[in-house]
Amino acid sequence: MNENRDNELRTQQLEFFGRILAGFTHDLKNHLAIIKESNGLISDMIAMGWVTDEAVAAKLEKIVTSIQGRVGQATDLANNLNSFAHRLDTPLSSFQVNTLLEEELIFLRRFARLKEIDLKIKLHENLPAIYNYPSLVQYVFFKLFAMALRKLKNRAGMEIASGEEEGCVKITISLLGEKEQFTTLIDDESAAAMQEALARMQANVNDLSQARDEKKIIGLLIPSLNKT
C-alpha cells in the first residue's frame, strides 16, 4: 500500500472513530440526564418534607448532593469527549485556543498527576478567536505536552500558558525543576507528522528558554489563517 493510501485510510479510520465516539457520548449524556432528573426529584421530595424522619432526610440530602456533583463532573467529561469527537467534522474553523486547551487539559491532568507533576495553567483572558485547524492544534499540543512530561522527573513542575504575540496565539509549556537534557524539541518518532501538522497550521515550535533561567520553555506560535 502506498503512503497516500495509507494516510487516506488512517484519516477515514479517525473520522469513523470520531463518529462512534460522538454517538457513545450522546447516549452517555442521555443516561446522565435521567440520573440527574431522578436525583433532582428525590431532592424535591426531601425539600417538600415528604421524608418525615429528619435523620433519614439528612442522610438522603448528603447522597443527593454527592450524586449531583458526580453527575456534573461526568457531564463535563462527556461534553469534552463529545467536542473532541466532533473536532474533525470541520477541519478548518474559527475557535478559541483557550477552549481547546481547557478541554484537552481535563484529560492530560491525569498524566501529570500520575507523575506527581505540579501543573499550573495560566490562560490569557480575551484571546482573539483564530481560524485554523483545531484538531491539529490539539494534536501538536498533546505531543509537546507528552514529550515535556517524559523529560520531567517525578514531582517536578510544569506551567501551561497562553498569550498573544504578533497577531498569533502563543502557547508556552514551561518545564520547572529536575528534567532530562533536550536534544530536540520534537521527538524523532513523531517528527515527520509534527512537521506536516505545523506546516499545515503555518505554526512554529521554538525554544524560548533564556540562558540565565533554569526553566525550559517551549513555545508554539499559531497564526490565524486566511479564510479564502
Added chain:
Amino acid sequence: MSEIKVLIVDDEVEFAETLAERLGLRDIAAETVNNGKDALATILIRPPDVVILDLKMPDLSGLEVLDGIKAHDPSIEVIMLTGHGSTSSGIEGMERGAFDYIMKPIDLDLLLEKINQAYEQRNTRKEQP
C-alpha cells in the same frame, strides 16, 4: 397550579416523565409524549403553551416536529433540547422559529426561566392582531 401548559416530547420515557413530575411540583402542568407523531397529534387536541422538544428522536426529528408545530400554530413556543455537540442544530431550530434551546442534561432553574419567558412571549403573540 399555574396557567402554563407544557408538552414534553422526548423518546427517553424516564427522562420525560421525571421532568414532568418535577415541573408539576413547581405548579406547571406538564404532559409527556415519546415521539414526534404523538406530539403533533397532541397539539391538535390539547394545545400547550410551551413545548420542550428533544432534537434527536427515532421517527420524526425534532426539527421536523418543530416545523409541524409552527405550521399549525406559530404562537406555541418551542424550547429545543440538544446535546453539547449539537448546538448548531439548536441554532438552526431558532432560525426555524424555536424560542430557544437548552443542553442535556438540563439545568432545571434555567429551563424554568426559559419556560416562563416563552409563556410571556406566547401571550404577547396571542394578543397581537
